[in-house]
Amino acid sequence: MNGAVRAFSARTGEHLWTFDTLVREPADDPESSAGHVGGANAWINFSWDSERDLVFIPTSSPAPNFYGGKRPGDNRYANSVIVLRAATGELVWHYQVLHHDLWDWDLPTNPILAEITRDGEKVPVAMQLTKQGMIFTFHRYTGEPFFEIEERPVPTDGLPEDDVSPTQPFPVKPPPLVKHGIAPEDAWGLTPYDRNQCRELIESMRYGPIYTPPTLEFTLMMPNVGGGMNWGGGAFDPASNILVTPVGQSPYRLRLIPNEEIDPVAGRLPTAGLPIGPPGYIEGTDYGLEQGPLFSPFMMPCTAPPWAKLVAVDMAAGEILWEQPLGLVDKLAPVPIPFRWGTPYAGGPIATGGGLVFIGATADERFRAYDTETGELLWEFEGPTSANATPMTYMAGGKQYVVVATGGHNWVYPFKKGDSLIAYSLPD
Template sequence: MPGCGFGKGLWPCLSLAVVVLGGCGNDVSQTGQSAPVVANFAAGLDQGWPQYRGDLAGSGFSASDQITPANVTQLKPVWTFSTGESQRSQAELKNTAFEATPVLLPAEAGGHLALCTPYNDVIALDPQTGEQRWRFDAHADRRGRRAGKCRGVSWWLDSEAAPGSECRSRIVTATHDRRLLAIDSLTGKACSGFGEGGEVKLYSPAEGFVPGDIASSSAPLIANGRIVVGSGVVDFQRAKTPHGTVQAYDVMTGKKVWQFNMIPTADSTPEVRASWPDNVGDVSGSANAWAPLSADPDHDLVFIPTGAPSPDFYGGLRPGNNLNANSVIALSLSTGQVVWRYQFVHHDLWDYDTPAMPLLTTVTQDGEDLPVVIQVTKQGYVFVLHRLTGVPVYPVTEMAVSQKAVAGEWVSPTQPKPAFMPTLMNTQINADDAWGLTPWDKSACRRAIAQLHNEGLFTPLQLNQFTVLMPGSLGGANWGGAVLWKEKNLMYVNVNTALFAARLVPNTQALSDGHLPQAGKTLRISMQGTPYSIENKTLLSPLGMPCVAPPWGKLMAVDLSTGDVRWESPLGSIHDMGPVKLPFHINWGTPNLGGAIVTGGGVVFIGATMDRQFRAFDALTGDVLWSHELPADGVASPMTYTLDGKQYVVISAGGHHMYGRPMSDQVIAFALQP
């Protein structure tokens, strides 16, 4: 796509910038014999990675410590695996997002690395060689406007069943076409006793079902014998959308145990019903849980991060605070009953979903260790809530926000803001913050920002006049979320910091396939069923560079005991984002999607950027220690494990489908090589 800007063909004017700067269904295929490999694996396992983010608490931490700041430069690829998706047509490939993080199963579960393709085929690999052991064909329905994506699978072991019995250990995945599949982890065959032939439909045919309007991307959560699964809903194109329900199923039989409705029903509490209109089912929907869930099995709790109601940018049809949306909700794993809820955005008008897996840990306050939930948000905030009550452990204020809005809109008078934890980015942008490569460039940005409607964070969109969106709907934080090195009390989170602008215009009822603006273009999305469409764009200088100073993506370390930012480093180089790839890095940060991990060796690993780089940072200083060029952007969270005394680090390299970046289907493992 021609032009300059975030997205496909990003910053074609980069060469000029460099001159200015002076150079700057159950089909199974099997290979190999698994039994001897499992025996070796059992003898050699030192540190594993059994859950999507390492554990049910979402820590993203591994005690593996062979790789350190002193030797990480010796890290080299040791095997590569291709899922085969790149052999499909470019049109099919562009409608996918390979964002999978593998899990490492224990020996009694097969000792495999298990991962999913964008349309939910499940693959078991030898963790030492990357060779395929088996592949399960999910036969997913690929129709619909929503890109196929699967960020991970989950597994469960029935410790009471006899070793070797069918599906004693099972892998579970939630599919693009809304099915829950259970697969024997040893054989790669469907679990016949689960649902009907190994699958359960996550929708009622009587309700109607349009593939792609509602899908699944995050790994289902399994704890205390329950499989809990949310959903992804296309929530920005129309007012009335599928409701964001969370469902729990028996892990053995697939029988539904409970369902929790985000959009109120007759069974909802009066408080929740009063925060929505009586006809909410006809005028709104979504408020779905598309991000990963976390759990505290000891307290029988599952934590649900929820998104915005539909449509994202206009709420005149859904007056009220819209409780359950834009929240974290603690539900009983056993019953699905609400234990507590906390809302981060009242009556969302900005697509500020709760985007990331809630992080569970403990903090010390007045000499007492408190169990907490830490939630990073798109708006750049960090909330710390008591895990058992939902009460903020660190103060939160309700700040007054702009009330100027289009006719018919309803605006909350206040929004929550943490008073102790840092804001992860500057959200108060004005003309004085304009940036450019030259005085001419900077002056143009200053004029552009001055023309925007701007009353700070949570300013409602205006009719026919662009409003500052800082952050935009990308965030801030996104689904990569935060990870924790508990021993050092440090939390790590990657953040987007580019400036967006948006406005409402009279509705044309024209659908758009996009969600984020690309290539310097203004993206127009019709919010069908409302009076308005939204136009959204990145705010760029005449040279095609963002109008605020870099970094435009960064990685941060936050001290949870003091609230101090220990360090922050640019995340990403713009050298690969123009029409010609430059031979040197320009580390000004890029948009980033995907998360980090941190290890006991003191290293933070992260891909996520739009420059094909996989990086290692010093966890204590933020220095970049090592980087490796991938075949495509590593838009996935990595994982690590130690086997037979060797530590491996693994990442999927799939490419940014939303930004038109090169696509791939490779999984790459790294280890120290002399």
């Protein structure tokens, strides 16, 4: 499984260079596990600094997911920001935000390239948003952290043969935008009955701080495999140094299963090993995987809302300015209760020069505008289905428009599909 990055001439199609994200050793047997070990590919968009000829590449998890017994070490270049010279493929700098990933917390969005004004000086930065709900900020040209990053001890009680990393990087600022870890006292429900059921579920599983590694017992994750931040990332307003991003925060459970305990038919289904699907094999290993959300008997997350938020961060100070629940649950609940508890989402925001943030993304068919500095919800429109995409803005005839694709989403909002592009503007 080769995650190499390749460059080609846009004019001729000629292959120019290759950067291999898999660290090869001369003693490696190329046939022993080549079909099952690898990953570290770049599946999301890149960012490009045209003035410095730098390309910023966010990479995925190493393969296989959730089990690292066949890929010892930190798995360098996986879960990393890799910065290359675009003309030559030369490595300029790189930083790994997660060592030896066992949670499928690959980098879900490309770094935001911007200038942050601090103490009167404009500093060129790259801001990497992560599924862990953390923001890693670097000097764009050198990779030096803009805010300090600490290597902190984390749990290592995984499978005996897995080389679990004893530490993980944590930015000192900004603080995590989502709750990390889970405990029985975090149980929530609409009634005492389902709250107690959720507490018993949590108590019956392995729980603890972030980076608690998977084992043969159900292990709880918070945030879940989807984040935190995900597709679409955030938006940055250079006039105010404010970054705005959606985040998800709901509990998740997963466990590894010896292959001999997996149903040989169900384990090969297309949904096997996926959330809420039957256990499925992790190819090339002795284990399979069962995973899914931690729900109450009423099919609601077992931790308190909001389950999605829109969060604004002052990136000069590294402080959270405001946060708002993102999404109404009226389209998802058994009865249409209009609670702003946050919904699953897919898509990011844009920030305009007029001090506004526009975002769809949520599983409630709404498109919204917020005040960038205060977080006040200024406008809300219900469309034909959910706008699970990142909007764009443009000028035409002296007028500004905001347009977004409105089509629903197979996982986030599969109930109503669409094929609309909807443009919005202020009245004449």
